[in-house]
Amino acid sequence: MSDERADEAGQVRYDQARYVDDGQYEPLLSEKDQTRVEIGGDGSDSPLPDDLTRDSLELPELSEPELARHYTRLSQMVYGIDSGPYPLGSCTMKYNPKFTEDVAALPGGAVHPDRSETSVQGTLELMYRLQDYLGRIGGMDAVTLQPPAGAAGEFVGIRVAAAYHEYNGEGHRDEVIVPESAHGTNFASAALGGYDVVSLPSDDDGRVDLEALEAALGENTAALMLTNPNTLGLFERDIEEIAEMVHDVGGLLYYDGANLNALLGRARPGDMGFDVMHYNVHKTFATPHGGGGPGAGPVGVVEELAPFLPAPRVRRDGASKSEPGYELFEPEHTIGKVHGFYGNWLVLVKAFAYIARLGDEGLADASAKAVLNANYLASRIEYDVPYEPFHHEFVASAGEQDAADVAKRMLDYGVHPPTTKWPEIVPEALMTEPTEVESKATLDQLAAAFDAVAAEDEATLEAAPERTAARRIDQTSAARSPRLSWQALADDGESESE
Numbered sequence: 001m002s003d004e005r006a007d008e009a010g011q012v013r014y015d016q017a018r019y020v021d022d023g024q025y026e027p028l029l030s031e032k033d034q035t036r037v038e039i040g041g042d043g044s045d046s047p048l049p050d051d052l053t054r055d056s057l058e059l060p061e062l063s064e065p066e067l068a069r070h071y072t073r074l075s076q077m078v079y080g081i082d083s084g085p086y087p088l089g090s091c092t093m094k095y096n097p098k099f100t101e102d103v104a105a106l107p108g109g110a111v112h113p114d115r116s117e118t119s120v121q122g123t124l125e126l127m128y129r130l131q132d133y134l135g136r137i138g139g140m141d142a143v144t145l146q147p148p149a150g151a152a153g154e155f156v157g158i159r160v161a162a163a164y165h166e167y168n169g170e171g172h173r174d175e176v177i178v179p180e181s182a183h184g185t186n187f188a189s190a191a192l193g194g195y196d197v198v199s200l201p202s203d204d205d206g207r208v209d210l211e212a213l214e215a216a217l218g219e220n221t222a223a224l225m226l227t228n229p230n231t232l233g234l235f236e237r238d239i240e241e242i243a244e245m246v247h248d249v250g251g252l253l254y255y256d257g258a259n260l261n262a263l264l265g266r267a268r269p270g271d272m273g274f275d276v277m278h279y280n281v282h283k284t285f286a287t288p289h290g291g292g293g294p295g296a297g298p299v300g301v302v303e304e305l306a307p308f309l310p311a312p313r314v315r316r317d318g319a320s321k322s323e324p325g326y327e328l329f330e331p332e333h334t335i336g337k338v339h340g341f342y343g344n345w346l347v348l349v350k351a352f353a354y355i356a357r358l359g360d361e362g363l364a365d366a367s368a369k370a371v372l373n374a375n376y377l378a379s380r381i382e383y384d385v386p387y388e389p390f391h392h393e394f395v396a397s398a399g400e401q402d403a404a405d406v407a408k409r410m411l412d413y414g415v416h417p418p419t420t421k422w423p424e425i426v427p428e429a430l431m432t433e434p435t436e437v438e439s440k441a442t443l444d445q446l447a448a449a450f451d452a453v454a455a456e457d458e459a460t461l462e463a464a465p466e467r468t469a470a471r472r473i474d475q476t477s478a479a480r481s482p483r484l485s486w487q488a489l490a491d492d493g494e495s496e497s498e
């Protein structure tokens with residue numbers, strides 16, 4: 001990319017930091033070792049008594065500044081949400097306001113999970129109120145805060161559905177229907193939950209094909225998993241009819257909450273006929289992503305399913321109390337525990353703080369901005385967006401270009417690429433979700449990056465990225481055979497920086 005092109009495109013000039021020492025990217029701490037005190041060895045030089053030394057303790061010896069610089073450098077050699085926009089459709093890496101970190105860091109937050117219920121009433125009250133907020137936002141009657149991520153929430157939801165069917169003598173139901181455009185975790189959760197997965201094609205508009213659904217439904221149907229808006233950002237207009245069709249055969253309707261930020265404060269899955277849902281608190285509210293964890297993926301259900309939720313849940317005015325208060329309890333037919341203690345408590349504090357701070361109006365405003373931002377960005381780019389009208393995300397097609405090359409090249413323009421090659425219904429998909437947090441100026445920067453890449457030739461794209469610390473990595477090997485131990489690297493005698 002020439003600097004002129006960067007200027008023409010209205011881009012910030014972007015060069016990622018790159019620290020090279022002796023031909024190697026920022027060395028590992030063990031390689032920077034500046035041993036000052038000999039610990040172990042033959043013990044003769046050690047200031048410690050012999051019985052306190054050992055040979056095996058190979059901790060690197062570094063000063064505090066060396067350590068701080070090491071981690072700062074590493075953080076400068078990657079692209080993160082604090083570096084610039086990150087429009088990762090569906091996977092949603094959005095900027096989380098830092099005040100939630102302050103709230104989670106308040107002294108009262110660090111409670112020991114083994115403390116008695118009476119001594120952690122504030123903790124339990126927050127959990128109770130969060131259960132209540134989430135229930136009201138989703139239109140659900142009962143909520144568990146235990147699951148540690150959206151995908152874990154899906155698994156819990158499916159197990160709750162299974163327990164419900166089993167309890168009602170309907171254990172023969174062994175199929176879960178999943179649209180072919182669904183997120184991979186839906187298929188995985190249904191399969192892990194013990195079900196046969198029936199894949200449902202989309203119609204020409206990119207929505208649920210009602211005829212195909214009719215054909216797939218039957219006495220073996222345990223549930224249909226849907227996200228709404230779907231992964232193309234399209235609202236399932238026939239959702240009430242879909243719910244009726246599923247319920248008519250005795251099945252349950254599962255809502256994948258990944259796209260709830262498109263509806264927040266405006267429409268509720270419970271009102272559409274969904275029976276069970278998970279909340280991706282990192283997408284809809286303000287918490288870390290489960291993958292960068294710890295995360296949380298609470299699950300909400302309608303009344304009939306509440307007795308099957310994981311334990312413990314929190315209730316008010318517990319019968320075992322002489323004084324009104326909050327207590328943990330085990331739902332009558334619980335599927336059991338799915339996480340230690342209260343779930344990822346401090347993540348829940350962040351979600352609570354965000355919801356409380358925004359309130360009803362703020363949440364509705366967030367969804368309006370999420371939808372507006374996606375539509376504004378799509379209207380500004382050259383790439384074709386075949387399916388409309390979309391909500392908080394859209395799926396553009398890279399056309400003749402390879403979407404993976406486009407993604408790598410976008411990094412050279414100082415923006416993170418969108419999700420690529422999925423859903424497959426759009427050729428060379430660029431699934432883009434700018435989120436509600438970005439300003440018009442940032443959306444313009446993103447649009448300029450899309451358009452600059454759209455105008456480039458194959459050779460340029462195939463050589464990208466050229467301005468990042470690590471260049472063209474072999475991503476298949478990186479994902480399938482990662483070398484995660486510094487010892488393995490040392491044995492190989494080579495760096496893993498690229």
Ligand SMILES: Cc1ncc(COP(=O)(O)O)c(C=O)c1O
Binds near residue numbers: 090182186227
């Ligand atoms: C549509 C959809 N469903 C479920 C998930 C799983 O959520 P999590 O990443 O919190 O496990 C994702 C993740 O990005 C998603 O995009």
